[in-house]
Amino acid sequence: MATKLMKGNEAIAEAAIRAGCEAYFGYPITPQTEVLEYMAARMPELGRGFVQAESELGAINMVYGAAATGARAMTTTSSPGFSLMQEGISYIACSELPCVVVNIMRGGPGLGNIQPAQGDYFQMTKGGGHGDYSPIVLAPSTVQETVDLIILAFDLADKYLQPTLVIADGMLGQIMEPVELPDLKPPVRPERPWALTGAKGRKKNIVNSLYLDPMKLEEVNLRLQKTYAEIRKNEIRYEEHLLDDADVMVVAYGTSARVAKTAISKLRRQGIKVGLFRPITVNPYPYDALRQSAEKVKQILVVEMSAGQMLEDVHLAVQGKRPVHFYGRMGGIVFLPEEIADEIKKLAA
Amino acid sequence: MTEEKQEKIVFQRPKALTNVVNHYCPGCFHGVIHRVIAEAIDELGIQEITVGIAPVGCSVLAYNYFETDMAEAAHGRAPAMATGMKRVHPELVVFTYQGDGDLAAIGTNELIHTATRGENVTTIFVNNAIYGMTGGQMAPTTLPGQVTTSTPHGRDTKMAGFPVRVAELVSTLEGAAYVVRRSAYNPSEIRKLKSAVKTAFQTQMAGLGYSLVEVVSNCPTNWGMTPVESIKWLQENMVAYYPLGDFKIKDAVKELTGKK
Numbered sequence: 305m306a307t308k309l310m311k312g313n314e315a316i317a318e319a320a321i322r323a324g325c326e327a328y329f330g331y332p333i334t335p336q337t338e339v340l341e342y343m344a345a346r347m348p349e350l351g352r353g354f355v356q357a358e359s360e361l362g363a364i365n366m367v368y369g370a371a372a373t374g375a376r377a378m379t380t381t382s383s384p385g386f387s388l389m390q391e392g393i394s395y396i397a398c399s400e401l402p403c404v405v406v407n408i409m410r411g412g413p414g415l416g417n418i419q420p421a422q423g424d425y426f427q428m429t430k431g432g433g434h435g436d437y438s439p440i441v442l443a444p445s446t447v448q449e450t451v452d453l454i455i456l457a458f459d460l461a462d463k464y465l466q467p468t469l470v471i472a473d474g475m476l477g478q479i480m481e482p483v484e485l486p487d488l489k490p491p492v493r494p495e496r497p498w499a500l501t502g503a504k505g506r507k508k509n510i511v512n513s514l515y516l517d518p519m520k521l522e523e524v525n526l527r528l529q530k531t532y533a534e535i536r537k538n539e540i541r542y543e544e545h546l547l548d549d550a551d552v553m554v555v556a557y558g559t560s561a562r563v564a565k566t567a568i569s570k571l572r573r574q575g576i577k578v579g580l581f582r583p584i585t586v587n588p589y590p591y592d593a594l595r596q597s598a599e600k601v602k603q604i605l606v607v608e609m610s611a612g613q614m615l616e617d618v619h620l621a622v623q624g625k626r627p628v629h630f631y632g633r634m635g636g637i638v639f640l641p642e643e644i645a646d647e648i649k650k651l652a653a
Numbered sequence: 654m655t656e657e658k659q660e661k662i663v664f665q666r667p668k669a670l671t672n673v674v675n676h677y678c679p680g681c682f683h684g685v686i687h688r689v690i691a692e693a694i695d696e697l698g699i700q701e702i703t704v705g706i707a708p709v710g711c712s713v714l715a716y717n718y719f720e721t722d723m724a725e726a727a728h729g730r731a732p733a734m735a736t737g738m739k740r741v742h743p744e745l746v747v748f749t750y751q752g753d754g755d756l757a758a759i760g761t762n763e764l765i766h767t768a769t770r771g772e773n774v775t776t777i778f779v780n781n782a783i784y785g786m787t788g789g790q791m792a793p794t795t796l797p798g799q800v801t802t803s804t805p806h807g808r809d810t811k812m813a814g815f816p817v818r819v820a821e822l823v824s825t826l827e828g829a830a831y832v833v834r835r836s837a838y839n840p841s842e843i844r845k846l847k848s849a850v851k852t853a854f855q856t857q858m859a860g861l862g863y864s865l866v867e868v869v870s871n872c873p874t875n876w877g878m879t880p881v882e883s884i885k886w887l888q889e890n891m892v893a894y895y896p897l898g899d900f901k902i903k904d905a906v907k908e909l910t911g912k913k
Contacts, residue, residue, distance in 0.1 A: 327741050353740035357733065358766035365730035365763070369737025372724050373704075373745075377737065395727050500722040500738065502745055504701040510716050512725040 307484050312447045313338035313477045315485075316380060316406060316470075319454040321346060324491035325404075326375040327353030329366035331385060334418040335474035336408035339380040352491070353377075360385035364392030364405070371401040372511040374499030376458055376491060380406040382474070383424050384415065387432075393467050394433030398513035398524065400498075402461035404454065405439075406470040408477040411636030419636025420474035420559055425613035428471050429587040436525055438532045440468045440539060441587040443557040447481035453584075455486065460539060462494060464531050471586060473609065475559040475638055532588075541584035542593055546572065550579035552651050553601040555594065555618050557583050559638060560607045567644035576652045586614065594621035603651040604628045607644055609637070667691035669700045671720045680880020682870040683711060685837045686779060686846070687718050690748070693850040694721065699858075703746045704738060706731040708760075710752035711785040729760025732767035735774040746854055748775040754784050757793040757819055764823070771828030771862040775853040778819060781870040782891060789875030793817045796894055801875070816894060820867045824900035830862030832901040836869040836892070838884045852910050861905050869895050 310318065317339045320328065328347055330340040340356060347354035353370065357363035363379045370377035381389060386407040396403055409424050411417040426432070429441050440460050444450040453470055461468040500509055515521035546568060547553060554564045561582040568578050581597050583590050598604060604626050606615045612630050622628055631647040633639060666672060670691035677683045694700050700721055707715040709728035716723035726734045731749035739747045756764055756778050767774065783801055784790040790803040794816050798807040824832040831853055835846040846868060853864035869891050871883040878886060 327737065329737065353737075355736060355740060355770070357736075358762050361730065362733045362736075362763055362766060365727060365733035366737035366740070368726075368730070369706075369724070369734035369739075370741045371737075372734070373738050373742050375741040377741070391727055392730070500704045500724055500745075501742065502702040502704065503720075503722050508720055509722050510724070512716060512723075514713060514725050 307482045314342045317342040319451040323455040323458040327370040327377045329363040333382045360388040364389040371403045374496035378404040390433035397437035400465045404457045409473040417636045422609040445562045536588040542590040543582040545580040547579035552578040552603045554580045556607040563639045566641040589617045591621040598622045667695045669694035678874045680873045682837045689847045706749045708751040708755035732763040753792040753794045768863040769826045769828045773857045775864045778867040781872040820900045830903040831856040831864040834867040
């Protein structure tokens with residue numbers, strides 16, 4: 305496998321193509337527009353589907369349609385666009401269809417700005433759209449990991465017939481790093497007896513999220529909850545970095561974790577015993593693993609580019625057993641390693 | 654020698670219509686329009702490759718009434734869903750079935766862009782100048798002066814604006830290949846409607862672009878009329894504002910059907 309220097313957004317696109325994405329629907333929004341542009345060039349070359357939709361509302365519903373026919377379909381967007389997609393994601397989840405949605409987060413709320421942020425954690429991990437659904441949310445922190453998790457996202461979406469989301473930020477979308485990609489192969493579709501492919505030689509299929517009979521809708525919801533329980537059992541992923549002897553544990557994901565690692569390296573050279581717990585799935589959240597790690601340290605510092613959203617999950621995990629502190633920046637500001645180091649030093653003292 | 658009486662079937666349920674009692678109100682055109690679409694599907698022999706998309710509205714349960722693969726879309730988003738399907742499976746015949754709220758209010762953006770992109774899908778647009786399912790509120794196609802539950806004093810154009818003529822609007826788009834307005838208020842109109850639906854499907858199958866059949870329809874329940882009164886009201890009031898006819902037929906479509 306050759307290593308290629310790629311911009312995050314382009315790596316996302318090429319990773320999806322290697323994963324067998326059959327159709328991409330998107331809308332320009334900074335800082336992820338390069339995904340759309342890359343797909344606009346590549347997908348027609350490969351004879352696969354591409355539409356620049358009229359809006360993110362259009363894009364997610366095109367994904368819904370393509371997914372209903374059994375295709376591997378994806379869209380990408382940034383925060384304001386993700387808000388628009390919430391309705392569609394709720395429909396896709398209830399209809400029990402696979403799809404991949406990537407959010408390259410930017411400053412918010414409102415129109416905000418185009419710099420990296422982590423302000424959509426709540427809306428991605430806690431549903432955001434209406435109803436009791438719970439998408440898998442994967443959180444990469446390097447471009448290589450983004451590639452790996454995009455490919456995993458398609459597999460998980462297929463495995464559980466649910467939308468799988470990738471939570472990234474403008475930094476990851478824009479930086480260039482060396483990546484290794486799997487080989488390019490023609491997309492191969494698994495058996496999809498439920499897909500809308502034309503009722504030839506079989507009974508008709510219906511893809512639907514409406515169940516007027518409350519007993520029937522409860523049945524559907526119980527089935528979804530069972531799926532989510534399976535996901536919680538099988539798919540939790542996280543990284544423990546230098547935690548064996550740590551006094552202070554930083555908890556962070558994505559770009560925040562990346563910057564925290566630099567801070568931690570610096571402080572380790574000064575003899576400060578600090579480590580990092582990095583969730584890779586932020587839904588399902590690694591509550592048990594985090595609680596176990598928490599019990600081995602003295603202080604916990606949660607670092608996010610937000611007002612503190614993942615912070616609540618850390619509280620849920622730690623259950624008051626250790627002090628939990630928070631350091632955050634908002635407005636699209638990315639941490640400097642020194643800032644995080646200073647906060648850690650305060651706790652290590 | 655006994656002679657067996659031969660029975661000749663002259664009328665039956667189309668194969669593309671399910672054997673299900675539908676929920677539509679007595680006298681509602683939805684039942685007729687469903688049947689016409691099903692007959693068109695049968696006559697074109699496309700039951701096995703057709704996928705229909707139901708809207709949100711009175712016809713939300715249309716997925717139970719057509720004997721083809723069916724999907725239920727979010728409100729207004731059926732044309733986007735149709736786009737997604739058709740781009741991955743161009744061999745399918747994909748149609749959306751939408752009411753005036755679904756298509757001309759919340760879904761107008763999806764409609765316009767699906768049409769202007771020239772997507773090879775068909776929309777059957779049922780325009781009855783009111784929101785039926787939710788109990789009779791104003792629709793974008795409600796006529797000036799028309800009383801609805803959200804225009805209890807009659808639609809005042811100063812407050813609530815003017816109705817939108819969808820067929821005319823869509824006909825201005827280059828990607829739209831076949832845009833017509835029909836009705837179903839008598840057997841002659843029903844025959845014309847079926848012909849239009851067939852042409853629309855044929856347009857799609859020939860890859861000639863977007864097709865829209867607007868159907869001026871009724872709502873006896875929310876208009877507060879009997880079915881027969883509603884048909885009269887439709888003929889006297891709606892057709893004046895929404896003239897029946899052909900608004901856009903690309904030459905290639907004309908060649909398809911051999912019509913001049």
